[in-house]
Every structure is written in C-alpha cells, then in structure tokens.
Amino acid sequence: MKRLGLLRHAKSEEDRPTGHDFDRGLSPKGRRAAETMGRYIGKKIDAFDKILASPAVRVQETLNIALDAMGRAAPVDRTETRSLxxxxxxxxxxxxxxMGGDADSILLVAHNPGLEDFVLDHVPNDGSCALRDIVATKYPTGAFALLELDIDNWADVSDAKAKLITLTRPRDLDPTLGPEMAN
Incomplete structure (x- = not known):
C-alpha cells in the first residue's frame, strides 16, 4: 500500500509583469490558504517520505509556506520536475x-486539471465515495487530497485503484478563503 498526498497550488496572482504563466506567484489570499493548509496537514497527516513538485513559482511558494506552517522537518528527498x-x-x-523510488508516501504539489483527473481516474466511480463526487465538481486551488493506492511499487501506479481518505479545501478550514477561483 502506498500513500499519496495531492496538494494543488494556492490561489495565484492574476498576471505577472513578465506575462509568463510559470512566473505567477501567490495572491495574498493564496498565501493565507497555503499556511492554513500546511497547519492542517501538519496536525492531521503523517509525514511524507518524499516531495515531488512543479517548479512553477506559485507551486514553490505554496509548498514553502505550507512546509513552514506544518511545523516539522520536511523530507530530505524533495524534487522539482518540469514534468509536473x-x-x-x-x-x-x-x-x-x-521518481517514486522506495518511498511509502509522497506529497505531490502541482496543478489542475491533472490532479483532479488523477483522483477521478484512480478512485472508483461506484457511488461509494462522496468525496470523489466533490472532486468531480471542483478541485479548487489549495485543495489537499490523501489517497491510499493498492500497490507495493510506484511503477504500478497507472493501474492502481485508490481509496480517497480525505479531501480538504482551504474554505473547509477558514470560510474567508472560499469560494476558490479557477487559477
């Protein structure tokens, strides 16, 4: 059994002076959401063995703020990959x-629609998971999902079935952080 945390970057700036999407940082609301989610993950979720993240500015800012708010040492194994x-x-x-290697648990921090589609592809659509229905409606900025995958090796992830253990959105923890916007 493998454990996978999926954290979507928090709300980003609308525009960046460079005009490049990759360079957009977090909005003030996004910074608050990243801190809120980090505190939640730090209190409720066991530490992850490895972190995999997109190198986009908004993802890195989300991750750094969340890690600071978790209040515990981050895994030494942190990899940024343009592939995310x-x-x-x-x-x-x-x-x-x-990149999964021998990690039992990974925190992956990236973008939508890939995160949402990953959850929808791996969690069975049999009506038994109300959280899956929420993901199908919207996986907002700053949202965190925790999945248990029925595999022993990350090489088998494409065929894995998953159980969605939790789905937490920033607005679930602080109503002033919702509703979330699309970016």
Missing part, C-alpha cells in the same frame, strides 16, 4: 513511476 508543470494525469503517473 501543468501536467496531465498521465504525466503525473509517469513522474510517480520514475
């Missing part, structure tokens, strides 16, 4: 297969 920038769920699977 705006990744599809297939690209996410490829990254996990190639």
């Amino acid at each position: 920038y705006l990744a599809t769920h297939d690209s996410i699977e490829d990254v996990l297969e190639k």
Whole structure:
C-alpha cells in the first residue's frame, strides 16, 4: 500500500509583469490558504517520505509556506520536475513511476486539471465515495487530497485503484478563503 498526498497550488496572482504563466506567484489570499493548509496537514497527516513538485513559482511558494506552517522537518528527498508543470494525469503517473523510488508516501504539489483527473481516474466511480463526487465538481486551488493506492511499487501506479481518505479545501478550514477561483 502506498500513500499519496495531492496538494494543488494556492490561489495565484492574476498576471505577472513578465506575462509568463510559470512566473505567477501567490495572491495574498493564496498565501493565507497555503499556511492554513500546511497547519492542517501538519496536525492531521503523517509525514511524507518524499516531495515531488512543479517548479512553477506559485507551486514553490505554496509548498514553502505550507512546509513552514506544518511545523516539522520536511523530507530530505524533495524534487522539482518540469514534468509536473501543468501536467496531465498521465504525466503525473509517469513522474510517480520514475521518481517514486522506495518511498511509502509522497506529497505531490502541482496543478489542475491533472490532479483532479488523477483522483477521478484512480478512485472508483461506484457511488461509494462522496468525496470523489466533490472532486468531480471542483478541485479548487489549495485543495489537499490523501489517497491510499493498492500497490507495493510506484511503477504500478497507472493501474492502481485508490481509496480517497480525505479531501480538504482551504474554505473547509477558514470560510474567508472560499469560494476558490479557477487559477
């Protein structure tokens, strides 16, 4: 059994002076959401063995703020990979297969729609998971999902079935942080 945390970057700036999407940082609301989610993850979720993240500015800011708020040492094994920038769920699977190694648990921080599609592809659509229905409606900025995958090796992730253990949105913890916007 493997454990996978999926954290979507928090709300970003609308525009960046460079005009490049990759360079957009977090909005003030996004910074508050990243801190809120970090505190939640730090209190409620066991530490992860490895972190895999998109190198986009908004993802790195989300991750750094969340890690600070967790109040515990981050895993030494932290990898930024361009393959996670705006990744599809297939690209996410490829990254996990190639970079998962022997980690039992991974925190993956990236973008939508790849994160949402990953959850929808791996959690059975049999009506038994109300949280899956929420993901199908919207996986907002700053949202965190925790999945248990029925695999022993990350190389098998593409065929894995998952159990969605939790789905937490910033607005679930602080109503002033919702409703979330699309970016």
